Amino acid sequence: AQRVTQPEKLLSVFKGAPVELKCNYSYSGSPELFWYVQYSRQRLQLLLRHISRESIKGFTADLNKGETSFHLKKPFAQEEDSAMYYCALKVRAAGNKLTFGGGTRVLVKP
């Protein structure tokens, strides 16, 4: 069975500092990886997915199959980045069943 681990429950950084959220997964096949974000009083929403290889709101994430990781990075954190971030894994051809990590709360201080 697949598993997603986010080792940090809370990350506190100052505005303008880099931020990196760790995500490790266990799955023997080729998964699809996602980052979802939930801002205060808003719905859970997709931030980015590895197949798109895009940068959203300054965030990037690279799938490292050797280390089974999909860390989320942003070089200069902004106060509006304060939110709950979830890493999620989907097995190909398994519909929309997502396995989520426990989440990391990011607090960006002024």
Added chain:
Amino acid sequence: KAGVTQTPRYLIKTRGQQVTLSCSPISGHRSVSWYQQTPGQGLQFLFEYFSETQRNKGNFPGRFSGRQFSNSRSEMNVSTLELGDSALYLCASSAGTGGEKLFFGSGTQLSVL
């Protein structure tokens, strides 16, 4: 387009009762997934429906069931409620063709007393 709508927003039930939660997906979306969110277990997949058929199922007991109607609206039912069923239940919709973005609702907060 209107977003994913879940009703009711809050529910309070007692042990042993049953409950039905409703989810209306974004217009045109054919896939509806359900997730349970608790502080201890986080977000866990319950099941997914696509074109009125259950396409995936998580590791929950048979007390948890669901269905999807021809208009893609979905309901989930929990019978014989237990205290541990207290959670935020989230519904997500997508076009259903695979690999696309999920759109989440605001959830139904269920409290079992």
